[in-house]
Amino acid sequence: MKPAAEVTNVLMVGVGGQGIILTSSILAAVAAESGLVIKKSEVHGMAQRGGAVSSHIRFGQKVYSPLIPAGEADILFGSELLETCRWLPYLKEGGKIIASLQKIDPPSVFRGEKPYPEGLVEKLKAKDPQLIAIDALKEAVGLGDARVAGIVLLGSLSKILDFNLQLWLDKVKEMVPKKAVEINLKAFQRGRELAGP
């Protein structure tokens, strides 16, 4: 996808508790194991639960800044629709989007002050006509555990990044909870199918 000398920037966003930290750690491990230099940055803090979460993952032959400059994300990976749209300004022209259709109301919405914004998928599509939009939560529930939604999306991501499939599978196995390896592998596979050929 890119000359070796360049840096690939993946911005992963979502809501606390959705597993963005896990998916970003798996991606980072895959990139590192592939022999690339990798930097990953996220902010922990105030939000125990329910706050916005973002993780910057950068890999290539040489990476300096741990932060993706605005407008230079190659891939925007979002596990919640509104959060994915929030970070849209970070996506470069021609960048790819992988978005879950899941909606989690922020406080002003659940308290009835504002509606959940409409037309978000269209907004994403305007930036990336090949947008991969998946009802990851529904898929995960279908597989038997809502918590694997992030891994479904990660499966889709694996289709557009140039890493060895076995490496992905190894890292998923290694990094998800021991009791849930099988269902996570299924979720990953399902995500690959949904991303298209």
Add this chain to the structure above:
Amino acid sequence: MRKLLSGNEAVARGAWEAGVEVATAYPGTPSTEIVQALAGYPEVNAQWSVNEKVALEVASGAGYAGARSLCAMKHVGLNVASDPLFTLSYTGIQGGLVVVTADDPNLYSSQNEQDNRHYARAAKLPMLEPSDSDEARRFSKTAFALSEKYDCPVLLRLTTRISHGESLTELEERKMGPVLKKFDRNPSKYVMLPGYARPRHPLVEERMNRLKEFAETFPENRIEMGDKKIGIVSSGVAYQYGREAFPDASFLKLGMVWPLPEKLVKKFAGQVEKLFVVEELDPFLEDNLRMMGLDPVGKEVFPLCGELSPELVKQGVSGKGSVREINFDQAIPQRPPILCPGCPHRGVFHILKKLKVFTCGDIGCYTLAAQPPLNALHTCLCMGAGIGQSFGMEKALGKDARVVAVIGDSTFYHSGITALADIVYNRGKGTVLILDNLTTAMTGRQGHPGSGLDIYGQPSPVVELEKLVLGLGVKRVTVVNPYDLPLLEKVIQEEMEADEPSVIIARSACVLIPQFKGVRKKPVRVDREKCDGCKICLQLMCPALTWEAKTEPGKKRKGYARIDPLQCTGCEICLQVCNEAAICREDQ
């Protein structure tokens, strides 16, 4: 072997490789994971201390006895620990002592944005600043060696992006330091009576001169010559931003930010056409370069506040408005952190708001109660400040002033005890609410002296809150269930009216710790026939309570409250707040 580690994990790894034996900390973002990681190494005796001052005292005691020790804290923690730090600079140590300060530019989880490089200069101590995880590991090791060679604590400064950023790190074996463990009976070195301390001061100054000489040849202070048109002096994550923005420029990369290598800096300045200092927060390097007689470009083009970024560096150096404006879509609602569903703090703030009292707050999850719609916490200054401030307000406004102090359990152990003693001693009548959720919740549920759990998750002796408070001389001590709103209201009213100090301990486990299991009940539900859409329950800001807009002919209400049974913990605070009895238990 290389491994992907966060800066915090890498500091821990470096300390372990250096043979660290004792590690202490009070949890604080972004530093918490350092000593948490050290607790995972069996050779290390790690602990959560009651506060940063005690943490440093314990670590330095180990250092006096010859063990290598590490003490970690967030930037404001060093304010608390500064008292021992400044005089440790005089006494020195035996075993290496590394003091880690993790600063928080942009205040991701802090009450200010102070730049702790000033402490190095003020306390006359060397300070190292890594710019990625592998440097964090290496500098952590180097710091122990320097500490022993120069007989002083060494400061290791991180910032949020270094602490929580991950990059590949080399791993090396553990190797113990050369110092023997023993009592070192040497009063003129360790007893800082004026007569002993006075002759130590010149030794400190002499040490700093030797460290200045060392800095000139320290390999982590290095010139990276590139295009000579632009010369950038930088350190830490700012160096990475500078490199990202100007990969071909010349850099003086400083691994040691105090004391500074004057000759090296001047040599670099003489080799480049235009000299810049790229640093986050204060013009610390810049001011010192000016004192060397240099005239770098710094804060005139870079911001004093917040984090830097490659874009900001590019804009500052090139003088062009090249920062890509990030136009976040204003139509997208914000997602601020809020109290969890079932949080035991929620009801307390509902009652305080109802009683219209002025609430001197403190630092913890409960600080979130300051935000709308709760609007029920009116000050938050620093750890433990609320108790003393409430007493000051009582002094200023008279004993009838309707003011209370609210403080968490961990924060009370950290810095609240002395303030409460002050109220008792000085005949105050203050009312202090200790919100005891049995953990240090906001930083990720660490143990504290009242929690019964140590850093390893093992049972530990409990410093009992009630007995502690009684021992301080408070006669009116009440323990309440924070989910019982009528009781809470009655007790707060009564205690505020009392003409002597009182403590109300509102005790119930944080919803995120295992003890909450015994508290959790079945979710409650909304009876749609009874709900009149008044939204009073939504004022509680509970994520399980949502609004469903729906207008119906002949009805005044514009919708219903709705409860998400997956999120609801059955705390029943909303049930008690509802005036229409529209919220009921599942079986009703």
